[in-house]
Amino acid sequence: MGLDQFLSAKKSISGSQWSTPEERLKYAEIIDLVNASSIVDDDHPYITVDVTVAYWRKANAIHNWFVQECNEGVDDGNGFHVSREQLLALYQLCYAVPKGLAIHGDEYANEHLPTTSGFFFGSTEYDEWYLESLRYTAEVIDKLLNDPVTEYLDFEYRASW
Numbered sequence: 001m002g003l004d005q006f007l008s009a010k011k012s013i014s015g016s017q018w019s020t021p022e023e024r025l026k027y028a029e030i031i032d033l034v035n036a037s038s039i040v041d042d043d044h045p046y047i048t049v050d051v052t053v054a055y056w057r058k059a060n061a062i063h064n065w066f067v068q069e070c071n072e073g074v075d076d077g078n079g080f081h082v083s084r085e086q087l088l089a090l091y092q093l094c095y096a097v098p099k100g101l102a103i104h105g106d107e108y109a110n111e112h113l114p115t116t117s118g119f120f121f122g123s124t125e126y127d128e129w130y131l132e133s134l135r136y137t138a139e140v141i142d143k144l145l146n147d148p149v150t151e152y153l154d155f156e157y158r159a160s161w
Contacts (some may be wrong), residue, residue, distance in 0.1 A: 002120040003161045005063055007054035007082070007140070009153040011027055015045030017038035033130065050156075052139040058122030059133035061115045066157045087141050094138035099129055120161055 013019075015027030030047060031037050056062055067073060069089070071080040093113050100108035106126045109115075113134070115124040123129060144150050 001161070003056075003058045003060060003063060003118065003122060003159060005054075005056040005059060005066075006157070008050050008079075008156045008158070009053045009144070009150060010047065010048055010050050010156060011153050012048045015047075019052040020134065027142070053144060054137070054153075056133060058129075059121070059137070060121040060124065061113050061130060062090075062137055063110075063121070063134055063159050064116035065093070065113060066159075070157060075159075077158070077160055079156045082155040082157050084155070087145060091138055091141040091145065092100065094134040094141070098134055101126055101131075104155050118161065 013023055013030065015031070017080045019027070022042060027045060031040060057071050063075075066080075066082065067075045070086050071102050097113045098107050100112065100157065109130070111125045115126070115130065117124050144155075
């Protein structure tokens with residue numbers, strides 16, 4: 001039990017007659033792979049592939065940032081869209097905050113990327129666990145933003161506790 005957080009990359013694929021031949025082929029391959037041909041709506045041949053690209057456990061500062069910056073402060077357990085620009089902003093914070101924390105102390109982190117408390121959200125200290133969550137987040141986002149494959153993907157954040 002506790003705060004579990006997921007960042008997903010999504011790609012929608014259409015199998016309609018207006019799609020490119022390559023997209024229709026991808027659509028058919030995925031439908032076959034998941035053995036879903038008997039339940040497909042032939043009038044609206046459309047699927048979304050959803051891949052988890054990051055997972056955090058009790059990284060409450062990261063959770064708080066996503067909720068505040070990407071979902072207008074609403075923390076209801078539902079998933080929500082995250083833009084590439086928002087991911088870049090979080091990356092920059094995850095890179096800058098450890099330096100600011102080392103120089104200016106906890107107040108710097110509290111001002112720029114604060115922890116938050118919640119039911120089984122983990123520690124609110126600015127300690128090694130906090131710093132590790134920032135390192136991991138920066139590493140994941142760096143990979144996502146610099147891989148050409150992700151250029152046409154949508155990102156979604158969700159958490160459960």
